[in-house]
Amino acid sequence: MLGTILLGLLTSSVTIPVPTLVHIIMEEAFNLGWMEDVPENEKMIIWNIRLPRVLLALCVGASLALAGAAFQGLLRNPLADPYTIGVSSGASLGAVFVLFFNVSIVGLGDFTLPVVAIISGMITLLIVFGLVHLSSRGLAIETIILAGIIVSAFIGSIISLIIALSDQDSMTQIIYWLYGSVGMRGWSYVQLMLPFMAVGVFLLLLHYRELNALALGEDAADHIGVHVKRGKISILAGASLLTGAAVAVSGSIGFVGLVIPHLVRLVTGPDHRHVLPLSLLTGGAFLVLADLVARNIIAPQELPIGVITALIGAPIFAFLLVRERLGRRNPA
Amino acid sequence: MIEVKGLVGGYAGNPVIQGLDFSIQRGEFFALIGPNGSGKTTLFQLLTGRLEPDSGTIYIDGKPVEKMSKIEKAQKVAVLSQEVQVSFDYTVEEIVRLGRYPHQKGLLKTLSKEDRRVIEHVLEVTDTKQFRNTRFRLISGGEKQRVLLAKALAQEPEILLLDEPTNHLDIKHSFELLDLLKTWQATRDVTVFAILHDLNIASLYADRVALLHQGTFADVGDVNTLRKEKQLQRVYEVDVRTQPHPVVARPQLLMTPKESRTTGKRDFQSLYTVQQRENHVHIAFDQPLRAVSNGVAGSGIDWLKHFCNFHVDKQYDSSDPLHDVRTWMEDLSIPSEQAAGMMTAVYIKDSAWVERHIHGVPLLVCITAGVGNAVDITAEKKTVESQEVGTINIMVFMDAHLTDGAFINGVMSVTEAKAKALQDLDICDEESGSLATGTSTDSVLLAATQTGTQTPYAGSGTRIGKAIGEGVYEAMVQALERTLARDDSF
Secondary structure (H helix, E strand, O other), X not given: OHHHHHHHHHOOOOOOOHHHHHHHHHHHHHOOOOXXXXXXXXHHHHXXXXXXXXXXXXXXXXHHHHHHHHHHHHHOOOOOOOOOOOHHHHHHXXXXXXXXXXXXXXXXXXXXXXXXXXXXXXXXXXXXXXXXXXXXXOOOHHHHHHHHHHHHHHHHHHHHHHHHHOOHHHHHXXXXXXXXXXXXXXHHHHHHHHHHHHHHHHHHHHOHHHHHHHOOOHHHHHHOOOOHHHHHHHHHHHHHHHHHHHHHHHOOOOOHHHHHHHHHHHHHOOOHHHHHHHHHHHHHHHHHXXXXXHHHOOOXXXXXXXXXXXXXXXXXXXXXHHHHHHHHHOOO | OEEEEEEEEEEOOEEEEEEEEEEXXXXXXXXXXXXXXXXXXXXXXXXXXXXXXOEEEEXXXXXXXXXXXXHHHHHHEEEEOOOOOOOOOOEHHHHHHHOXXXXXXXXXXOOOHHHHHHHHHHHHHOXXXXXXXXXXXXXXXXXXXXXXXXXXXXXXXXXXXXXOOOOOOOHXXXXXXXXXXXXXXXXXXXXXXXXXXXXXXXXXXXXXXXEEEOOEEEXXXXXXXXXXXXXXXXXXXXXXXXXXXXXXXXXXEEEEOOOOOOOOOOOHHHHEEEEXXXXXXXXXXXXXXXXXXXXXEOOEEEEEXXXXXXXXXXXXXXXXXXXXXXXXXXXXXXXXXXXXXXXXXXXXXXXXXXXXXXXXXXXEEEEEEOOOOEEOOOOOXXXXXXXXXXXXXXXXXXXXXXXXXXXXXXXXXXXXXHHHHHHHOOOEOOOOOOEOOEEOXXXXXXXXXXXXXXXXXXXXXXXXXXXXXXXXXXXXXXXXXXXXXOOOOO
């Protein structure tokens, strides 16, 4: 992961040598510089543009992958991903709303979009919970998935409606936002994301044993002493926080949350004690890498990062899947 | 250990369980039986906490369950339920590890040394160690059940709740699993509550049995509860009979299918063929007869189709007569598992036959009788043990329907008629000089078609008993006269 961060910082249109890079970071962060006459523009590029971009990619990738692993474990469904239960749609709707009406809440300024997005994501989670609560006792898994799909579909259609009503300019803006990107966000977005991420990661890592227990079903989990309902709410809340925050700062970047947990499982097995932290690390590294490819492959133009995640991720996943199946057939 | 008071519960406004009171002692194996829909699963789910009772309380160690925390309960109670779907490819060991959940302490909740020791132990006793690293989904149904049991045992519970633990298991795995439970119960003083579908298994393993019927206990008691045939017939609506287990002093149940009896009355004499050769006689029926016998082969009570009497030399070496009889049957292509076989030193051509209706009972009697070893069973004798070949072999076949008691009664009638014939022909015990009551190694076989009305008695006070007595007497006299007419009388 550290390698990909370094790579992400190094590679771009302006090449800056490693010592200079380390110097800049040390100086800016800890006032521990030792070099003189580092060009101001290099400092600018590294500290204000590349570092926050790489860190944001890291946070978003880590959050999405961890949330994906948690959703898959909780919903006992390998097809679940951070977008299954509709939180991301809610966050997207908030963002699209801000872009469409060009709203700017006083006192928030540039933060308006991510803040509104996170809030609308959380409201969506509450709506989904409400629906589930009204229609079934004890938060049945099937009902959670169904409610998520219903809410997602409904919100999706509203987003489509807004896009249809937009003029050319804001339509492009909205669509680009929906594709997802970690570029040109700056430190503020990283700062905004971190607290949500911290809480989400904490909640999820704390519940790895409950996620394992749920693999045998809720009754079986209950029989070994798991407080199933409490565990489910915590996990859902944690994963939703991560998803909402990630979508709010970067748009809906697909594939990471679905595939990274599977990738990790292929290597470590399904024990959430390993799956959760490794998904976090791998997801972060993967998105940094994807972002790297997105901004360099046809530089100076940038590709939407969501396109790259699938372009890189799908073949890797397919390869590992085939290798795994073959390996299982002939145990060496 | 477990105490249930006034338990009412079920699904949304439909109380399936209607007011149960019972208690289970520590270290007891308590089996819950009952037909489908009687509420077994509902009661089970009330006990596991899956369902909340509408009213009433369940106490564990004197403490109401609802006052216990989930962890506290899981430290005491483990559950083995049916059909578990596992998502993702967990290995067997990872599944078993889940059983340590309620015992894990500390912030990180990692496996302690003690956890690992327990896991090793339960993998050992459930014989699942060899596939500990195999994916749970890839092992067989029986193996899965053992793994899930290992997980439950890893909880080190004081109480085990089992929902049909032997479902989908073959007999080997069923008995292995239950034997293991029994051992665990005995060595750890674990209380077992199990829903068991198979009444015979319940009878073999349970200390107490509760019969659930329409949401209440029709009966609770030790395994002898299962001997109340009427009650089982009423609850299960199946013709259930109890039989003693041949080895264990516990009842086993036999169910009778509705259309088992052949209909349409046929002439008794058309049911069999008789083949008489120099060295054997073979009576073959076209349908099995219920037979009681002390013959060399086919002794006891059984359903048999073939009945043989073999002639052997006087100097026959009787070290393994059963093996010999079976070999001879095989030589004649007679299925020995469906056959009764006797042996005699009397010539087969001296067999006496009675074949007619007596007092309206269709009867076939075949007797070979020699009196060389005639004995008065009441006389004082020096030699007690004698294993020489049988000298009076009596086979009686009839078109009747007897209870097991009636069969024994019938054997008495045969014996009485035999003794009377010996008396009338003045056959004496050589050693004591008194009248003989039989010979030292007589055999008897009484077989019935089991059609028509069932009769509980076959003694001299009944039509069937009289028929047996008269038939046997007649054939006995005939057979004895033939044998006595020979110089080398046996």
